Amino acid sequence: MLNSGSFPLSWKDSLVFLIPKNTPGKFRPISLTSCFQKIQEKLVLLRLNWWIESSSIIPAYQFKFRKRKSCLDNLGILATEAFNGFASQQAFSIQLNGTSVLSNRTAKFLGIVLDFNLCGHSHASYLVAKCGKLTNVIKSLRGTWWGADPKTLLYSRSVINIISSCTIDRDYNYLVLVLKNKLRSAYIQNIDITLVWIPAHVGILGNETADHLAKEAINKGGPVDYMIPHTDFYESVRETLNKRTKDTLLSLAEHVGSSYFNNFPITPHAWFSKLKLNRLKIVTTCRIRSNHYNLNYSLYRCNIVDSPSCRCGAPQQDINHVLWNCPLLTLYRSSLLESIESLLEKPPPYDVFDLLKKPSTHLITYIISYLRKHNIDV
Numbered sequence: 345m346l347n348s349g350s351f352p353l354s355w356k357d358s359l360v361f362l363i364p365k366n367t368p369g370k371f372r373p374i375s376l377t378s379c380f381q382k383i384q385e386k387l388v389l390l391r392l393n394w395w396i397e398s399s400s401i402i403p404a405y406q407f408k409f410r411k412r413k414s415c416l417d418n419l420g421i422l423a424t425e426a427f428n429g430f431a432s433q434q435a436f437s438i439q440l441n442g443t444s445v446l447s448n449r450t451a452k453f454l455g456i457v458l459d460f461n462l463c464g465h466s467h468a469s470y471l472v473a474k475c476g477k478l479t480n481v482i483k484s485l486r487g488t489w490w491g492a493d494p495k496t497l498l499y500s501r502s503v504i505n506i507i508s509s510c511t512i513d514r515d516y517n518y519l520v521l522v523l524k525n526k527l528r529s530a531y532i533q534n535i536d537i538t539l540v541w542i543p544a545h546v547g548i549l550g551n552e553t554a555d556h557l558a559k560e561a562i563n564k565g566g567p568v569d570y571m572i573p574h575t576d577f578y579e580s581v582r583e584t585l586n587k588r589t590k591d592t593l594l595s596l597a598e599h600v601g602s603s604y605f606n607n608f609p610i611t612p613h614a615w616f617s618k619l620k621l622n623r624l625k626i627v628t629t630c631r632i633r634s635n636h637y638n639l640n641y642s643l644y645r646c647n648i649v650d651s652p653s654c655r656c657g658a659p660q661q662d663i664n665h666v667l668w669n670c671p672l673l674t675l676y677r678s679s680l681l682e683s684i685e686s687l688l689e690k691p692p693p694y695d696v697f698d699l700l701k702k703p704s705t706h707l708i709t710y711i712i713s714y715l716r717k718h719n720i721d722v
């Protein structure tokens with residue numbers, strides 16, 4: 345489909361449902377589109393992301409919407425720049441449309457108060473003021489009600505974030521909605537409830553009792569009177585599907601590709617997932633691994649050429665012959681063997697299928713560049 349550039353018209357259709365908003369007469373439309381189209385979109389997205397990242401198209405200092413980057417990187421860069429600026433004692437001024445921007449003794453950036461000397465005093469004062477509020481909360485926890493004030497509920501931070509958030513994610517545990525509803529009805533009845541997260545809340549009796557009961561429930565189990573949230577099933581579905589796929593592949597391997605499966609057992613992730621390889625190297629290595637490539641030994645099995653033999657007279661022109669033995673391709677062989685020997689700390693002879701059981705980026709690069717130097721496109 346990608347090659348032909350075609351796009352099924354039916355994939356452009358979507359089922360639109362109107363969900364009423366709180367305001368009467370107002371609706372929020374949601375549209376359901378084709379699952380195949382979504383999969384294709386995801387494939388294109390993954391490929392585009394990979395291409396954008398590997399070709400360094402996005403500026404090095406953009407951290408939003410990128411994997412493994414966060415605002416902490418910005419903070420680190422800014423703090424270093426500021427520190428270097430102060431260290432070099434250079435006077436600087438910033439102009440915006442011709443107007444000077446006045447400097448300030450302190451600035452708050454990503455939750456940190458940076459002061460002119462970067463000694464941290466301003467941030468410390470800010471923290472003291474902020475912690476004052478928390479200390480008040482802790483004071484209220486020293487009540488007589490099993491150690492905690494009845495108006496105050498303790499939760500883990502992630503639960504508090506979810507419960508206090510205004511949005512509703514369809515992947516939420518439904519118990520979150522139950523809790524939200526309970527809090528709402530308490531609010532309607534003028535019952536004042538404060539949600540508090542206290543870091544490292546060890547030592548608060550009520551909280552420790554709750555922790556203890558939760559752990560006991562996990563270990564001993566027992567019937568519960570609420571439904572199990574659908575998100576709890578994700579892992580089991582994933583496991584079942586992985587197992588089913590593996591079983592199917594293994595049962596097929598009895599008839600087709602048995603040597604492949606012997607050499608390369610099925611793993612949860614693709615063999616190249618942790619290697620830094622471009623598409624060409626991945627595709628070429630896949631061909632070698634599968635023993636289906638553009639050499640006479642493989643072409644003969646598909647009735648494309650008349651003989652599996654090599655031009656040098658060897659009976660089989662296969663990948664091992666080309667890499668290690670063919671007398672017509674000796675030009676770059678010694679450097680290939682030396683590179684592999686120093687990489688693996690193991691002398692020849694080699695078998696390419698053995699080598700590719702635990703491939704590294706360097707190993708694949710050596711093999712493919714040898715083939716390329718000899719103009720062999722497997």
Ligand SMILES: [Zn+2]
Nearest residue numbers: 654656658670
């Ligand atoms: Zn040969």
